[in-house]
Amino acid sequence: AQSVTQPDIHITVSEGASLELRCNYSYGATPYLFWYVQSPGQGLQLLLKYFSGDTLVQGIKGFEAEFKRSQSSFNLRKPSVHWSDAAEYFCAVISGNTPLVFGKGTRLSVIA
Amino acid sequence: DGGITQSPKYLFRKEGQNVTLSCEQNLNHDAMYWYRQDPGQGLRLIYYSQIVNDFQKGDIAEGYSVSREKKESFPLTVTSAQKNPTAFYLCASTLRLPWTGLGENTIYFGEGSWLTVV
Numbered sequence: 001a002q003s004v005t006q007p008d009i010h011i012t013v014s015e016g017a018s019l020e021l022r023c024n025y026s027y028g029a030t031p032y033l034f035w036y037v038q039s040p041g042q043g044l045q046l047l048l049k050y051f052s053g054d055t056l057v058q059g060i061k062g063f064e065a066e067f068k069r070s071q072s073s074f075n076l077r078k079p080s081v082h083w084s085d086a087a088e089y090f091c092a093v094i095s096g097n098t099p100l101v102f103g104k105g106t107r108l109s110v111i112a
Numbered sequence: 113d114g115g116i117t118q119s120p121k122y123l124f125r126k127e128g129q130n131v132t133l134s135c136e137q138n139l140n141h142d143a144m145y146w147y148r149q150d151p152g153q154g155l156r157l158i159y160y161s162q163i164v165n166d167f168q169k170g171d172i173a174e175g176y177s178v179s180r181e182k183k184e185s186f187p188l189t190v191t192s193a194q195k196n197p198t199a200f201y202l203c204a205s206t207l208r209l210p211w212t213g214l215g216e217n218t219i220y221f222g223e224g225s226w227l228t229v230v
Contacts, residue, residue: 009152032211034219043202043223090154097210099145099170100219104154 002027004093006103013081014111021076021106023091027098033074034092034100035065044090050074061085086110114139118203118222125197125229133188133225135203141220143209144186148172149200149224158201161186162209190227197229 005024013019025031035047048059055067065076074091091103116137125131135144143162147155157170161180175194180186186205190197203222 006154044221046219094211094219099143099157099160099209100204100206101157102147102155104152 002093002095002098002101004091004101004103006089006091006106008106009104010107010109012109012111015083016080019076019078019081019085019108021089021091021108023074023076023103024072025074025091025093026072027093027095029095031093031095033065033067034094035059035063035074035076036090036092036102037061037087038090038105039087047076047089081108081110083110083112116203116205116220116222118201118225120225121223122226123228125227127229128192129229130192131190131197131227131229133190133201133203133227135186135188135222137184137186137205137220139205139207139220140183141205141207142183143206144180145204145206146170146176146178146186146188147202147204149202155202158188160209197227199227201225201227 003026007022033050036044038044047063048057050057050067058064063078067074088105088107090105092100094100119134145160146158149155156172158176159178161167164183167178167180177189202224205220
């Protein structure tokens with residue numbers, strides 16, 4: 001079955017530290033991959049997406065993600081986290097005739 | 113500007129009542145979707161529609177119903193059969209399914225509707 005897994009439910013990092021949020025997918029066809037961020041009480045904001053080409057994609061707010069087909073992963077990274085990055089992050093995949101499927105999300109807390 | 117409008121943003125209903133959430137888009141998109149969000153569960157697909165007068169069940173369709181009589185509208189009814197209806201509901205649309213990844217096939221989301229059943 002097609003699925004998206006975000007192994008970490010909650011991550012806490014210090015402000016200024018680096019961040020990596022993990023995402024693994026299970027799809028038979030070519031996947032198109034997304035990372036979204038959601039602040040409390042808000043809708044979704046697209047951070048970045050991968051469709052094809054360069055496997056390292058740059059997004060907004062200083063985020064980047066790397067697509068690794070051999071590992072079925074699309075991990076999100078940021079070199080230096082700011083307090084305003086505290087939010088929930090969702091990895092999502094769409095492929096062929098299958099609607100967008102989301103992971104369960106990773107909640108990021110940032111401490112001083 | 114084109115986009116998706118969900119209404120109402122906040123809704124309170126008594127247990128046992130049906131409630132309908134509105135989703136309207138002016139993007140001329142063929143495909144529309146309804147998701148439900150619960151803490152720790154991510155967003156789960158309720159129903160989706162690829163074309164007018166056609167729709168398919170998603171992962172958690174029980175207790176919900178939809179209609180697609182017009183291209184721009186995809187209302188979701190939360191029926192009294194839905195055991196835990198209190199949640200955040202999000203509507204989305206894409207130009208079409210199957211997804212091609214072409215530039216114009218972007219995913220648009222509404223701002224969401226908060227439903228509280230008491």
